[in-house]
Amino acid sequence: MLTIANKSFSSRLFTGTGKFRSAQTMSAAIQASKSELVTLAMKRVEHGRKADETLSELDRLHINLLPNTSGAVSAKEAVYAARLARAALDTPWIKLEIHPDQRYLLPDPVETLLAAEQLVKEGFVVLPYCSADPVLCRRLEEAGCAAVMPLAAPIGSNRGLLTKDFLHIIIEQASVPVVIDAGIGKPSEAMAVMEMGADAVLVNTAIATAHDPVNMAALFAQAVSTGRRAYEAGLAHSRLSSSASSPLTRFLNET
Amino acid sequence: MRVADYLTHLDWDDISMQIAAKNAVDVRCALSATQPTLDDFLALVSPAAEPFIETMAQQSVQLTRARFGNTISFFIPLYLSNLCANECTYCGFTMSNRIKRKTLSPDEVASEAVAIKKMGINSVLVVTGEHEKKVGMAYFRQVIPLLKSFFDYLTMEVQPLSTLDYAELKQLGVDAILVYQETYHARRYGLFHQRGNKTDFDYRLDTADRIGQAQLDKIGLGALLGLSDWRTDSAFVAAHALAIQKKYWRSRVSIAFPRIQPCTGQNDPNITRGPSEKQLVQLICAHRILNPQAELTLSTRESAHFRNNVIPLGITHISAASQTQPGGYSNAEENLKQFETDDSRSVAAMATQIHRSGLDTVFTDWLPGFS
Numbered sequence: 001m002l003t004i005a006n007k008s009f010s011s012r013l014f015t016g017t018g019k020f021r022s023a024q025t026m027s028a029a030i031q032a033s034k035s036e037l038v039t040l041a042m043k044r045v046e047h048g049r050k051a052d053e054t055l056s057e058l059d060r061l062h063i064n065l066l067p068n069t070s071g072a073v074s075a076k077e078a079v080y081a082a083r084l085a086r087a088a089l090d091t092p093w094i095k096l097e098i099h100p101d102q103r104y105l106l107p108d109p110v111e112t113l114l115a116a117e118q119l120v121k122e123g124f125v126v127l128p129y130c131s132a133d134p135v136l137c138r139r140l141e142e143a144g145c146a147a148v149m150p151l152a153a154p155i156g157s158n159r160g161l162l163t164k165d166f167l168h169i170i171i172e173q174a175s176v177p178v179v180i181d182a183g184i185g186k187p188s189e190a191m192a193v194m195e196m197g198a199d200a201v202l203v204n205t206a207i208a209t210a211h212d213p214v215n216m217a218a219l220f221a222q223a224v225s226t227g228r229r230a231y232e233a234g235l236a237h238s239r240l241s242s243s244a245s246s247p248l249t250r251f252l253n254e255t
Numbered sequence: 256m257r258v259a260d261y262l263t264h265l266d267w268d269d270i271s272m273q274i275a276a277k278n279a280v281d282v283r284c285a286l287s288a289t290q291p292t293l294d295d296f297l298a299l300v301s302p303a304a305e306p307f308i309e310t311m312a313q314q315s316v317q318l319t320r321a322r323f324g325n326t327i328s329f330f331i332p333l334y335l336s337n338l339c340a341n342e343c344t345y346c347g348f349t350m351s352n353r354i355k356r357k358t359l360s361p362d363e364v365a366s367e368a369v370a371i372k373k374m375g376i377n378s379v380l381v382v383t384g385e386h387e388k389k390v391g392m393a394y395f396r397q398v399i400p401l402l403k404s405f406f407d408y409l410t411m412e413v414q415p416l417s418t419l420d421y422a423e424l425k426q427l428g429v430d431a432i433l434v435y436q437e438t439y440h441a442r443r444y445g446l447f448h449q450r451g452n453k454t455d456f457d458y459r460l461d462t463a464d465r466i467g468q469a470q471l472d473k474i475g476l477g478a479l480l481g482l483s484d485w486r487t488d489s490a491f492v493a494a495h496a497l498a499i500q501k502k503y504w505r506s507r508v509s510i511a512f513p514r515i516q517p518c519t520g521q522n523d524p525n526i527t528r529g530p531s532e533k534q535l536v537q538l539i540c541a542h543r544i545l546n547p548q549a550e551l552t553l554s555t556r557e558s559a560h561f562r563n564n565v566i567p568l569g570i571t572h573i574s575a576a577s578q579t580q581p582g583g584y585s586n587a588e589e590n591l592k593q594f595e596t597d598d599s600r601s602v603a604a605m606a607t608q609i610h611r612s613g614l615d616t617v618f619t620d621w622l623p624g625f626s
Contacts (some may be wrong), residue, residue: 018324019326020324020615043620043621044619071622072625073625073626077622077624077625077626080622080625081625100504102500102504102505102548
């Protein structure tokens with residue numbers, strides 16, 4: 001079972017709430033995904049309006065919310081969004097997202113680290129979205145983040161595991177859970193990172209913009225579960241060629 | 256180098272000829288490019304691409320859904336004034352037009368805000384007219400903070416200002432600025448803009464750079480389609496958007512496609528034929544294929560039927576129930592309009608239509624403390 005900041009999760013698939021064609025589709029997809037943690041952009045929550053459809057659907061599902069700071073371009077803005085989230089949604093959990101780059105929406109490592117330090121000090125459970133940079137992940141861990149969320153590819157790109165080799169290093173080194181966020185486009189890719197030993201994945205675009213989001217959510221759930229079980233069962237080693245006889249050292253056996 | 260300098264080095268006639276020379280092979284190459292370039296855009300916007308419009312639309316839909324999801328964002332224009340210190344031959348607000356002039360008082364601005372808020376709108380495009388003295392920074396210092404207390408996201412369409420003024424507007428609560436070049440053909444620009452500060456083509460061309468330097472969240476670009484050859488003007492818009500995005504990477508870019516609409520006193524023979532509806536679809540898709548990140552806006556200038564069909568193909572932001580005269584939401588008074596809108600459906604009716612297209616509506620997409 002996965003544990004982040006003393007909270008246990010039986011599903012290792014986290015999902016999102018954006019990009020769906022309706023609040024009802026979102027709700028059905030989240031249910032099908034069996035996800036227990038969904039992220040929600042604070043900038044999409046309308047203040048003072050009771051009838052926020054997304055929020056009331058999520059409320060009905062009794063699901064853990066992971067508000068995010070999307071739209072923030074600096075540590076200062078992210079801290080502001082996090083405080084707003086804690087006040088509005090009554091949770092100290094925050095997905096820290098700071099991407100000033102408007103083209104590929106890549107996270108700013110400097111501002112992310114600064115904001116993480118501040119938010120941890122203020123008692124938040126911080127899950128930072130970050131580049132697949134092993135040293136940055138260590139620094140975020142040292143800052144007190146509850147998990148790290150390195151990207152597999154630019155967010156929303158569905159391009160799969162472009163950062164695979166670096167994710168390997170991050171998974172190997174981390175002592176907090178590693179949640180692979182962003183860029184996963186197919187169930188097979190989610191399964192592949194779970195086989196690598198990732199603790200969880202966050203998938204949104206690949207589900208929300210699929211032709212049949214509800215079915216796709218269920219398929220991602222299966223893939224994540226299978227990947228994890230394969231990891232736990234201990235994958236057999238793979239190599240490019242079959243094991244050859246030993247032409248180089250045969251002479252040692254010759255008398 | 257400033258983006259404006261780069262644009263002045265692009266040769267209008269050369270680009271026109273390149274567009275005219277594109278053939279079906281060029282279009283096919285553009286459609287299969289993994290990272291389309293400006294040259295691909297020239298093919299996509301050329302007459303040779305018209306038979307490929309269905310393929311273009313399909314690509315455009317895929318790119319838009321991947322980036323923006325199954326959603327459409329709503330905004331509404333709020334006209335603060337119809338005063339103008341420019342003579343522009345195609346505009347209902349032009350200074351020589353004998354129309355009733357009006358600038359909203361802070362109380363009237365508040366009434367408008369209340370009326371707009373009632374429709375469920377949380378993102379407003381503030382349109383100011385172009386009168387530096389009477390509708391300038393002193394006035395904005397009064398009304399922008401007032402509007403920001405109502406709406407989370409404020410966009411402004413205002414006469415070109417200095418970088419310093421843009422920085423101050425940002426402080427006051429403005430998130431995005433739109434300045435349309437109208438036409439990128441310098442000589443023809445002179446035909447249409449005959450008196451006032453707006454006659455300065457180069458200063459206007461440099462405006463997006465100044466907005467970028469002031470680090471506004473969003474920079475809006477566009478040409479008024481019908482002032483010059485729309486394909487070439489659109490190529491300049493595309494080039495402008497790419498270059499602005501590259502240099503001012505913290506800012507988002509939005510593009511609009513206004514086609515000239517009838518207005519009071521408009522009879523300028525220099526106005527050319529803008530794109531047909533089919534060509535407008537081609538243009539929207541071409542922009543989307545070149546620039547999957549750009550926000551594309553479609554206003555109520557277009558008809559309801561056209562909007563119903565085109566919005567799902569690549570548009571990300573729409574207005575609804577727009578009034579183009581100051582005070583139009585709280586106290587509708589005719590004869591002050593900048594131009595006639597075509598699609599007059601209410602916000603609620605428009606939202607129903609969007610849902611019918613299998614898309615969700617977004618009214619809130621910003622926190623007031625950002626930017």
